[in-house]
Amino acid sequence: xxxxxxxxxxxxxxxxxxxxxxxxxxxxxxxxxxxxxxxxxxxxxxxxxxxxxxxxxxxxxxxxxxxxxxxxxxxxxxxxxxxxxxxxxxxxxxxxxxxxxxxxxxxxxxxxxxxxxxxxxxxxxxxxxxxxxxxxxxxxxxxxxxxxxxxxxxxxxxxxxxxxxxxxxxxxxxxxxxxxxxxxxxxxxxxxxxxxxxxxxxxxx
Numbered sequence: 001x002x003x004x005x006x007x008x009x010x011x012x013x014x015x016x017x018x019x020x021x022x023x024x025x026x027x028x029x030x031x032x033x034x035x036x037x038x039x040x041x042x043x044x045x046x047x048x049x050x051x052x053x054x055x056x057x058x059x060x061x062x063x064x065x066x067x068x069x070x071x072x073x074x075x076x077x078x079x080x081x082x083x084x085x086x087x088x089x090x091x092x093x094x095x096x097x098x099x100x101x102x103x104x105x106x107x108x109x110x111x112x113x114x115x116x117x118x119x120x121x122x123x124x125x126x127x128x129x130x131x132x133x134x135x136x137x138x139x140x141x142x143x144x145x146x147x148x149x150x151x152x153x154x155x156x157x158x159x160x161x162x163x164x165x166x167x168x169x170x171x172x173x174x175x176x177x178x179x180x181x182x183x184x185x186x187x188x189x190x191x192x193x194x195x196x197x198x199x200x201x202x203x204x205x
Contacts, residue, residue, distance in 0.1 A: 024113045
C-alpha cells in the first residue's frame with residue numbers, strides 16, 4: 001500500500017519544521033538576518049566562548065561553511081573572535097554589544113511564528129503537544145549515537161571528531177560557570193527561539 005504521508009510521523013515532523021522555518025523567515029524580514037544567522041546568534045548566546053569547531057558541530061554544518069558565515073557576521077559587527085588562552089591556534093566566539101539587542105527581536109519573531117502555528121489548538125492541546133514531543137525527543141536522544149551522521153549531511157559527523165571534542169570541552173565548563181551570572185534558567189535561550197532548532201532549508205536560510 002502507498003505510504004500515507006499525511007499520517008506519517010517522520011514526514012509530518014520534518015514538514016512542520018520546514019513550514020515553520022519558512023514562516024519565521026517571512027515574519028523575520030524586518031530583522032535583516034537570514035535564518036542561519038539567527039540560529040548562529042542564538043547558539044553563541046547560549047554557548048558564548050565556544051570555538052568554531054564546536055559551534056559547527058552544534059549547528060550540524062561543515063566547519064568551512066561556518067567559517068565563511070562567521071567571517072561575514074564578524075565584519076558586520078555581530079560576532080567577535082577572541083584568542084583561546086588554552087590554545088593559541090584557536091579562536092573563541094562571543095556576541096558583540098550590537099548583537100545582544102537583536103536577540104529579543106529574534107525571540108519576538110519566533111514567538112509570533114509559534115503562536116501562528118498553534119492558533120487552532122487550545123491551551124490544553126498546546127501543553128499536551130509540547131509534553132508529547134518532549135517525551136519523543138528524550139526517547140530519540142537516548143537512542144541516537146552521538147557520532148551518528150545528520151540526515152542529509154552525513155559528511156559533517158564523519159569529519160568532525162575534533163569538533164565534537166571541541167564542543168564538549170568548550171560548552172560544559174562555560175555553561176556551568178555562566179548561567180548564574182546570566183540570571184536565566186538552563187535552556188531558556190533555545191526554548192524561546194524554537195525556530196533555531198528547525199532544519200535549515202532553502203540553501204541554509
